[in-house]
Amino acid sequence: MISLITLYSVLLFYDEELLYLFFFAVMAFTILDYLIRAFFEWKYIHDPKQYTLTVTEMLIIVAAIIIVIQFNLLGPY
Numbered sequence: 001m002i003s004l005i006t007l008y009s010v011l012l013f014y015d016e017e018l019l020y021l022f023f024f025a026v027m028a029f030t031i032l033d034y035l036i037r038a039f040f041e042w043k044y045i046h047d048p049k050q051y052t053l054t055v056t057e058m059l060i061i062v063a064a065i066i067i068v069i070q071f072n073l074l075g076p077y
Contacts, residue, residue: 034058
């Protein structure tokens with residue numbers, strides 16, 4: 001969280017054209033979080049099918065972030 005806030009503030013104050021890098025950082029941290037969660041669900045939970053729901057949720061969130069970036073839904077950045 002600290003690295004995301006630092007990246008956002010640096011990009012916002014110094015170079016607004018590179019603000020999309022913040023969204024790529026958010027997407028990378030999201031993918032990493034969900035992959036680690038899915039691994040532990042696959043390895044240590046009694047119901048091993050739960051990890052498929054976690055991976056599906058990750059794919060939906062990543063697709064939503066990509067759509068927001070691709071269609072420029074947050075403004076003229």
